[in-house]
Amino acid sequence: MIIAIDAMGGDLAPSSNIEGAIEAAREMPDIRLVLVGDEARLTPMLAQAPTNIEIRHASEIVEADEEPVKAVRRKRDSSLVVGVTMVKNKEADVIISAGNTGAFMTAALLITGRIKGIDRPALSPIVPTVGTAGAMILDAGANMDAHPKNLLQYAIMGSIYAKKVMGVESPRIGLLNVGTEERKGNDLTKETYGLLQESSLNFIGNVEARDVMEHVCDVVVCDGFSGNILLKTMEGMAKTMMSVMKEEFTRTVTSQLAAMMLRPGLKRMKMKMDYAEHGGALLMGVQGTCIKAHGSSSARAIYTAIKQAKKFVEQDVNGLIAREIQGESGDSHV
Known part of the structure; x- marks a missing residue:
């Protein structure tokens, strides 16, 4: 190779x-x-x-x-x-x-x-979640606009990747939306919902951005504009959270001692949130x-x-x- x-x-x-x-x-x-x-x-x-x-x-x-x-x-x-x-x-x-x-x-x-x-490729990064597997986002910025058929193709590609590379037996597909109800969202998400529901994919319905890191699904499907905002928000949140924790744990002698005791766990958390541990984004x-x-x-x-x-x-x-x-x-x- x-x-x-x-x-x-x-x-x-x-x-x-x-x-x-x-x-x-x-x-x-x-x-x-x-x-x-x-x-x-x-x-x-x-x-x-x-x-x-x-x-x-x-x-x-x-x-x-x-x-x-x-x-x-x-x-x-x-x-x-x-x-x-x-x-x-x-x-x-x-x-x-x-x-x-x-x-x-x-x-x-x-x-x-x-x-x-x-019809259109998708930029497909893996983002950290609760647990160890992570979740794949398609699309995270290759195409700012998309049609329902494109999102269905993203879901198929993501499902294959999750099964063959991530080792997920029956990948859960979630459609990024502003609510979990079936009729929520814009014309794109409403029509895509129907296509995904009719497919043989393991489609679990709409998912909200706040739930992605809870690992409610293995593959998050969305247009590139929304996906890129989700990805950058998660990156910024992780960076800010680590900075705040560092500031708090170095504030006093007591907090420094606490940090020493928690060091192994903090190191594991940092590794989980670090993009360097998740590889690159495939152009699927x-x-x-x-x-x-x-x-x-x-x-x-x-x-x-x-x-x-x-x-x-x-x-x-x-x-x-x-x-x-x-x-x-x-x-x-x-």
């Missing part, structure tokens, strides 16, 4: 990408990792790297503030575009990038194309396996994304999605 990494993408690039790749390469000697980027900058940083890491030179970088379509079309030799092209040409099984989100999605669509039968519905890591991904986040990518490919999730959407499997959800 070959996993390409956009070594120049992300706020902490290239060091975080290299460190995460080295950790993954040491733990998983059966995979090959290809760091795509400026060879002159990358080579000195790989002096002690395992032999299953190599470099693919790319002379350009897509910056975070560049307009996506222009960047993809003009910077053909950028680490991001070269990495996606490697997946298109079967030179790599996966591309992972912490770079420009819009450019990454644009490159995936223009270069690899959509899975036949999928495109031909190749494309994973968007957080823009400020640490080495740990890149390492986790590599583990996630390996499992995704091993379970042939893209193949399962293609067969399900096209009605080729005998257990169709539509």
